[in-house]
Amino acid sequence: MDNFSFLRSPQDINMEIVQRVVKRRKEKKITQQALSKRANVSYGSIKRFERTGEISFSSLIKIAFALEMEDDFDYLFAKKGYSSIQEVIDEQK
Numbered sequence: 001m002d003n004f005s006f007l008r009s010p011q012d013i014n015m016e017i018v019q020r021v022v023k024r025r026k027e028k029k030i031t032q033q034a035l036s037k038r039a040n041v042s043y044g045s046i047k048r049f050e051r052t053g054e055i056s057f058s059s060l061i062k063i064a065f066a067l068e069m070e071d072d073f074d075y076l077f078a079k080k081g082y083s084s085i086q087e088v089i090d091e092q093k
Contacts, residue, residue, distance in 0.1 A: 014053040022050055024067045039066035 008016075025035055032050065036043040039062040041055075046063075049055040055063075064070045082088050 011053070018050060018053045021063060021067065021069075024069060028067065030067075035063065035066055039063045 025032075030038070032046045033043055035041075036046045039046075039059070041059045041062050045055055045059055049059075049063075061070070061073065064073060080091075
């Protein structure tokens with residue numbers, strides 16, 4: 001086993017998001033067609049997203065709102081990247 005087998009690819013992350021969306025949709029007992037109407041996203045887009053992971057970012061946000069998951073976007077790119085331990089220490093002051 002190589003040292004990088006633990007790394008996820010963009011496609012891996014994409015499909016994990018799809019799985020979470022499908023799981024939430026099913027938990028809420030919402031069909032793809034009903035989600036399409038609630039999110040104002042075409043039924044074809046919902047089907048394609050759940051099959052391939054392909055969807056526009058704005059449609060993904062609409063789906064998140066329809067499934068009451070919009071708060072999850074608050075954490076997207078929210079972590080600050082530090083280049084040194086000194087930056088962390090300086091921020092604590």
